[in-house]
Amino acid sequence: MPKNDDFDLQVFLPYLLNQAAEESSLAFTQLYKNKYGMLRTEWRVVFHLGAFGKMTATDIVVRAKIHKTKISRAVTKLVEKRFVVRERSQDDRRQEFLTLTPAGEAAYRDLRDVAKRYDADISRKFTDGEVRLLRMMLKRLAGID
Amino acid sequence: MPKNDDFDLQVFLPYLLNQAAEESSLAFTQLYKNKYGMLRTEWRVVFHLGAFGKMTATDIVVRAKIHKTKISRAVTKLVEKRFVVRERSQDDRRQEFLTLTPAGEAAYRDLRDVAKRYDADISRKFTDGEVRLLRMMLKRLAGID
DNA sequence: CCTTGTTAGTTACAAAAAGAACTATTACCA
DNA sequence: TGGTAATAGTTCTTTTTGTAACTAACAAGG
Numbered sequence A, B: 001m002p003k004n005d006d007f008d009l010q011v012f013l014p015y016l017l018n019q020a021a022e023e024s025s026l027a028f029t030q031l032y033k034n035k036y037g038m039l040r041t042e043w044r045v046v047f048h049l050g051a052f053g054k055m056t057a058t059d060i061v062v063r064a065k066i067h068k069t070k071i072s073r074a075v076t077k078l079v080e081k082r083f084v085v086r087e088r089s090q091d092d093r094r095q096e097f098l099t100l101t102p103a104g105e106a107a108y109r110d111l112r113d114v115a116k117r118y119d120a121d122i123s124r125k126f127t128d129g130e131v132r133l134l135r136m137m138l139k140r141l142a143g144i145d
Numbered sequence C: 001c002c003t004t005g006t007t008a009g010t011t012a013c014a015a016a017a018a019g020a021a022c023t024a025t026t027a028c029c030a
Numbered sequence D: 001t002g003g004t005a006a007t008a009g010t011t012c013t014t015t016t017t018g019t020a021a022c023t024a025a026c027a028a029g030g
Helices: A013-032 A040-052 A057-064 A068-080 A102-123 A128-142 B013-036 B040-052 B057-064 B068-080 B102-124 B128-142
Strands: A084-088 A096-100 B084-088 B096-100
Touching: A013 A102, A013 B013, A013 B102, A013 B128, A040 A057, A040 A068, A040 A084, A040 A096, A040 A102, A057 A068, A057 A096, A068 A084, A096 A102, A102 A128, A102 B013, A128 B013, A128 B128, B013 B040, B013 B102, B040 B057, B040 B068, B040 B084, B040 B096, B040 B102, B057 B068, B057 B096, B068 B084, B096 B102, B102 B128
Parallel strands: none
Antiparallel strands: A084 A096, B084 B096
16 A cells, blocks of 8 residues: 555544444444344434423434434334324324333333443543543534534 | 433433534535545545555455445446556455546545545634544544554 | 365345435415 | 415335355465
8 A cells, every 4th residue: 555645534534423423333232232122213213202202203303313214214113112102283283292101211211321331431431521522522513502 | 392301312422423423424425425426435435545545445444444345336336437447466366456547536636625624624613632632532432543 | 186264355135224206284475 | 265385294216235145266284
């Protein structure tokens, strides 16, 4: 591999972000994978419902920036698995509110604890100040303010 | 959205990483998408060949941590589009060296400049020290050391 | 040499995603 | 009102992907 110009791909930020996200996501996936038989999009939906309570599919689309067809299919699966219930809005009958069933709540709490431990593992690799800064920067990059 | 327990999804690191990566990746994708008609994996291959020069598919697999089937398919496409040429090794006739054609070189330089500008845009949102720290942390999280 | 094992890269098949088009409902406004 | 546009969510079709199995070339020990 002879050449090497001044541009180092490995310090290109979007590249680094992707690699880091992929790595942590992969590692985390192993922890919950076969526990409730949920796919990534499914437990992301569960997370949102657990953390924020009753909300519509579109609310989740906006917050999580996941495509609506993915949400739609994930919700269908979650309803089949009895983790989520739909409730048609009376005001606007196009939308439906989603809530976790007791089984969904239990799964959420369980996954949340796994997430907390995982998060703590990452945090342990750095100082508190560094982690705080990382969160701040990622939030800004993600457009969460 | 009534509820909100002590676990804030928005500070969960893998979540933040994903969101930030998705955001920057989406924004960047728009810039090169229709320019050369390359998919993400394809220009990642171009980037590697441009930055490091002649190398084999396996070299790219190792460096970029992209699955070899993806590389294989990307290379096929890039050869069809005349951005890359294959050259079978004389020493070991299983492997083939990949290099950019002049057209590939031109595309690389162009995309590299876009990437630089994009990277600079991100960097401008923070101090130099912060960006340095971010890169360091992301590298460690990504397992690049 | 022959057998077994390893490596480079491709291909086949199944799972997942992205996009576009669709249904149903509501909103706007001339 | 009536007609057009917008929104919530689903479904259909086409691309991408991920996994596993495959071909071809080399390597090493008996």
